Ligand SMILES: *[C@@H]1O[C@H](CO)[C@@H](O)[C@H](O)[C@H]1NC(C)=O
Ligand SMILES: *[C@@H]1O[C@H](CO)[C@@H](O)[C@H](O)[C@H]1NC(C)=O
Ligand SMILES: *[C@@H]1O[C@H](CO)[C@@H](O)[C@H](O)[C@H]1NC(C)=O
Ligand SMILES: *[C@@H]1O[C@H](CO)[C@@H](O)[C@H](O)[C@H]1NC(C)=O
Ligand SMILES: *[C@@H]1O[C@H](CO)[C@@H](O)[C@H](O)[C@H]1NC(C)=O
């Protein structure tokens with residue numbers, strides 16, 4: 001009798017296990033901290049000893065060069081990192097923009113940066129993370145103090161370049177270890193970009209700055225250890241772009257080719273948007289087209305497809321791109337910098353660094369290259385958040401992970417299910433799953449009870465019913 005009971009019980013259990021995938025499978029999500037050192041070129045770690053970068057690589061992974069997105073400037077690429085979209089699709093196409101429809105200008109450094117509409121062609125990961133029931137914290141990441149789609153990060157600080165790195169780290173770690181801890185953090189630091197512009201990447205003085213960044217990374221690692229977060233947290237350290245050396249010999253003076261009265265200039269060298277005045281398009285375009293062998297001139301619709309930089313009204317009707325190392329100016333009175341970025345995203349000098357460590361990552365693994373758009377699906381996977389449509393591919397970077405995601409179905413983890421905060425997107429599928437599961441339970445219970453009562457070898461029916469239905473329903477359908 002007992003034997004029969006056990007066998008039926010096990011068969012029933014197996015059938016139930018097959019029909020009802022455990023609902024709580026995404027409940028335990030990984031913690032993730034994304035750090036950007038602005039303008040940290042991929043090969044800077046080979047210039048001076050960088051023991052802290054080395055430690056992360058040894059314990060974790062390194063991607064030698066990240067192919068970022070065009071244009072290789074700060075805002076477009078920081079938004080790409082947190083959306084997985086190319087600039088034409090996330091809408092932050094430059095550090096300075098002009099919206100011809102609304103006659104409005106945008107500048108990364110001005111008040112216009114706080115107008116939500118500029119950001120809302122995409123949804124950054126901190127917003128998606130919060131919609132999926134997670135909590136996010138942001139220390140100075142571009143756009144993280146802006147209300148985007150009605151949402152701020154759970155914790156953030158208003159942008160202030162004077163706030164020291166140490167303070168930013170302490171803020172973030174307090175959010176990671178608070179009573180309602182965040183699971184996703186973003187941290188931004190302005191160097192070595194600023195020094196790269198001022199000194200030029202070839203200057204030996206930049207070595208000091210790189211060594212200082214490594215020390216700052218060391219501080220972050222120590223603080224993570226001190227806070228007891230080191231083993232739990234997935235840490236990604238990367239950047240938006242690299243840097244190339246400029247020269248006062250390599251200047252393209254637009255005034256020598258076309259009258260300044262005929263167009264409006266948008267954004268800065270080495271990629272400049274040109275809005276010809278009404279009726280002047282052809283004159284401006286033909287004057288610039290073959291003006292200088294170091295100046296590439298595109299109509300918006302003719303921008304090379306692989307730049308993914310055409311399909312957006314915020315990209316100006318004519319786009320000028322300087323050859324690597326060259327600077328576009330109106331005339332030579334403008335003082336030029338010694339380093340810059342923004343050029344062709346196929347150039348090695350434009351590519352950023354990438355190292356990562358933590359429970360989700362392999363250890364001691366090196367990969368040649370990845371695309372910056374691929375980081376977004378990777379981060380979504382680590383967080384257990386369903387990625388929004390994006391231009392990245394998890395499959396391209398899953399070798400960085402300790403446990404690669406299942407091949408089929410495509411890795412789109414369902415957001416965790418929490419009482420009172422069911423993810424809106426998946427609730428329909430979830431209800432169907434629940435109904436299907438419940439009817440199967442009832443069906444198999446019916447079969448089981450029928451079999452048992454036919455044999456008449458077991459105690460009374462109501463008793464069996466309670467015994468069986470309790471653990472099954474409570475364990476499998478834990479709500
Ligand atoms: C666009 O805005 C500027 C001020 O920002 C104003 O001077 C100009 O007249 C406006 N142009 C149009 C066409 O509304
Ligand atoms: C920016 O941060 C610095 C250093 O913490 C502080 O002295 C200054 O008051 C801050 N500025 C603003 C506008 O909050
Ligand atoms: C260069 O441009 C500035 C305005 O940006 C103008 O004041 C100056 O006269 C110009 N210099 C020459 C040599 O054209
Ligand atoms: C960008 O750089 C790559 C590699 O040097 C080159 O093949 C390409 O023609 C350049 N220009 C554009 C528009 O991609
Ligand atoms: C990038 O992704 C967006 C959103 O799915 C899509 O609209 C766009 O066409 C994609 N771009 C490319 C080049 O595939």
Ligand SMILES: [Zn+2]
Pocket residue numbers: 038039073074075193240241
């Ligand atoms: Zn930058």
